[in-house]
Amino acid sequence: MNTKSFKIEDYLFPLIGVAVVILLWAIVSALPGSALPSPYKTWMASKLYILHPFAKRGEMDQGILRFTWYSLVLVAKGYTLALILGTPLGILLGLSPVFEKSFDVIIQILRPVSPLAWLPLGLVLFQKSEPAGIFTIAICSMWPTVLNTAMGVKAVPQDYLNVARVLKLSWLQTLFSIILPAAMPSIFTGFRLSLGIAWLVIVAAEMLTGDPGIGGFLWQEYNSLIYEHIILCIITIGLVGFVLDRFMGLIEARFRTA
Amino acid sequence: MAFIEINQASKGYTTGGSCISVLKDINLSINEGEFVAIVGYSGAGKTTLISLLAGLIRPDTGTVTFADKLVTEPGPERGLVFQNYSLLPWLTVYENVYMAVNQVFKNLTAEEKEAQTKKYIKMVNLLPARDKKPKELSGGMRQRVSVARALAMEPQVLLLDEPLGALDALTRAVLQEEIGKICQEAGKTVILITNDVDEGILLADRIIPLSAGPNATLGPSIAIDIERPRHHKTIEHHPHYKKIKLSILDYLITSHAGQKQLVTHKLHLPNIEPENLNSSTFLDRLLSTRPPKRRNELKEEKVEVHS
Numbered sequence: 001m002n003t004k005s006f007k008i009e010d011y012l013f014p015l016i017g018v019a020v021v022i023l024l025w026a027i028v029s030a031l032p033g034s035a036l037p038s039p040y041k042t043w044m045a046s047k048l049y050i051l052h053p054f055a056k057r058g059e060m061d062q063g064i065l066r067f068t069w070y071s072l073v074l075v076a077k078g079y080t081l082a083l084i085l086g087t088p089l090g091i092l093l094g095l096s097p098v099f100e101k102s103f104d105v106i107i108q109i110l111r112p113v114s115p116l117a118w119l120p121l122g123l124v125l126f127q128k129s130e131p132a133g134i135f136t137i138a139i140c141s142m143w144p145t146v147l148n149t150a151m152g153v154k155a156v157p158q159d160y161l162n163v164a165r166v167l168k169l170s171w172l173q174t175l176f177s178i179i180l181p182a183a184m185p186s187i188f189t190g191f192r193l194s195l196g197i198a199w200l201v202i203v204a205a206e207m208l209t210g211d212p213g214i215g216g217f218l219w220q221e222y223n224s225l226i227y228e229h230i231i232l233c234i235i236t237i238g239l240v241g242f243v244l245d246r247f248m249g250l251i252e253a254r255f256r257t258a
Numbered sequence: 259m260a261f262i263e264i265n266q267a268s269k270g271y272t273t274g275g276s277c278i279s280v281l282k283d284i285n286l287s288i289n290e291g292e293f294v295a296i297v298g299y300s301g302a303g304k305t306t307l308i309s310l311l312a313g314l315i316r317p318d319t320g321t322v323t324f325a326d327k328l329v330t331e332p333g334p335e336r337g338l339v340f341q342n343y344s345l346l347p348w349l350t351v352y353e354n355v356y357m358a359v360n361q362v363f364k365n366l367t368a369e370e371k372e373a374q375t376k377k378y379i380k381m382v383n384l385l386p387a388r389d390k391k392p393k394e395l396s397g398g399m400r401q402r403v404s405v406a407r408a409l410a411m412e413p414q415v416l417l418l419d420e421p422l423g424a425l426d427a428l429t430r431a432v433l434q435e436e437i438g439k440i441c442q443e444a445g446k447t448v449i450l451i452t453n454d455v456d457e458g459i460l461l462a463d464r465i466i467p468l469s470a471g472p473n474a475t476l477g478p479s480i481a482i483d484i485e486r487p488r489h490h491k492t493i494e495h496h497p498h499y500k501k502i503k504l505s506i507l508d509y510l511i512t513s514h515a516g517q518k519q520l521v522t523h524k525l526h527l528p529n530i531e532p533e534n535l536n537s538s539t540f541l542d543r544l545l546s547t548r549p550p551k552r553r554n555e556l557k558e559e560k561v562e563v564h565s
């Protein structure tokens with residue numbers, strides 16, 4: 001990775017793309033009757049939040065990174081729960097055709113259900129907004145992990161399993177020293193996709209619960225008619241999601257070579 | 259009773275509705291310390307045969323016995339060298355071999371296991387590459403790791419399933435002599451499966467040809483009375499070499515020519531009967547409520563193929 005030569009295009013072209021979009025944004029916002037705040041107005045209104053990213057002035061008036069941090073903590077909890085539940089479930093699905101046949105349909109039915117539908121159920125079940133949010137994140141983001149783990153486990157080459165049989169590895173040894181390492185790249189692809197969804201869900205969850213966090217902030221500013229902050233939140237959410245995905249991509253690449 | 263014995267074994271596979279009998283009436287008996295090569299066409303069922311010996315699969319009929327015990331499952335006393343190496347890609351050379359040692363010699367101390375692992379990596383001349391991953395190695399090196407892993411289990415018999423099949427001719431020649439030397443030193447019973455008659459003659463005490471499939475069966479065993487050590491450069495000038503090679507090739511070619519292959523296909527015909535366009539007017543057809551006719555029948559055809 002370090003040996004890759006520095007290419008100016010790799011940095012210049014994305015900047016051109018960003019510049020074009022900002023220009024379009026400025027043009028659209030300047031049209032008569034447009035409700036879209038201009039880039040300049042957005043910057044002036046958001047300056048306080050960006051330049052003092054960790055400031056805390058009130059419950060719903062905090063620096064942008066402080067809000068992001070609250071959201072990330074909640075995502076981390078829900079995502080961890082998703083991995084803890086999803087990985088063993090995926091392994092079971094991959095190992096046992098009977099189990100797979102029994103539960104495949106129910107997984108396919110639960111998978112497309114929107115976070116907006118899960119959250120009210122979470123609120124009913126847990127009575128509090130934080131566990132409801134965690135529940136929603138976990139149940140929405142676990143499916144890529146489940147399905148990719150199952151696929152990886154199913155695709156372990158017969159040759160490796162033959163090695164295990166010749167060596168007379170026990171059931172557990174075969175699982176931990178043959179099947180899981182062989183399925184690891186696929187499992188991590190699932191982890192990466194799951195993290196993407198977990199971050200997607202957090203915003204919806206916070207918008208409904210109104211807890212402090214990037215999504216809660218967004219919804220509050222919509223209600224207070226400060227549209228510039230909506231754009232600030234959208235950009236922040238996008239950037240954080242991008243960084244998370246790149247980060248998981250790096251981890252994934254490490255396992256791919258292993 | 260011989261050390262390894264196969265008695266009237268047969269094995270078939272079912273694929274997509276048609277059943278193919280791969281091996282039929284296989285009888286084999288091998289004494290302890292013998293090096294036997296089984297030579298046959300690719301696709302004749304050589305890998306099936308060695309899987310039977312290894313215990314990875316069970317015969318449909320007949321028995322496989324090893325040291326007077328019925329073979330029902332694989333075990334480390336029958337070391338198998340796979341055709342495609344089957345090294346675990348996430349482990350280094352050392353770890354691949356160590357895994358086998360660790361599993362088979364559970365009551366050795368850690369140092370003894372380490373010494374055992376190193377001994378066999380050294381035997382195949384791979385000590386400099388011990389911390390490399392399989393994908394960093396050439397095909398020949400990978401196969402040597404695979405041999406080291408099998409030998410490190412100290413099996414009573416070594417089963418080699420076309421161990422050099424995926425290598426280029428030059429590497430192959432070098433490794434053939436190397437494997438011959440290693441097996442000679444280890445003094446083990448070895449069964450080598452190969453499609454290369456020369457390889458068999460170079461390495462084995464006797465050669466058994468496997469006729470062309472389906473219904474492949476073992477031919478008469480041919481002893482190789484050429485003194486060891488044998489070398490590529492000199493073996494072809496040995497007075498017996500041509501005679502042995504001819505008799506094996508003769509058997510194989512005759513068996514192939516005599517094969518008539520019966521293939522059963524299942525034909526899936528479109529599951530629908532077209533509407534009768536002549537019967538009525540356009541309006542009639544439009545209003546007709548006759549559902550599309552289905553024909554749920556499966557046609558079979560038998561084709562005789564001269565291969």
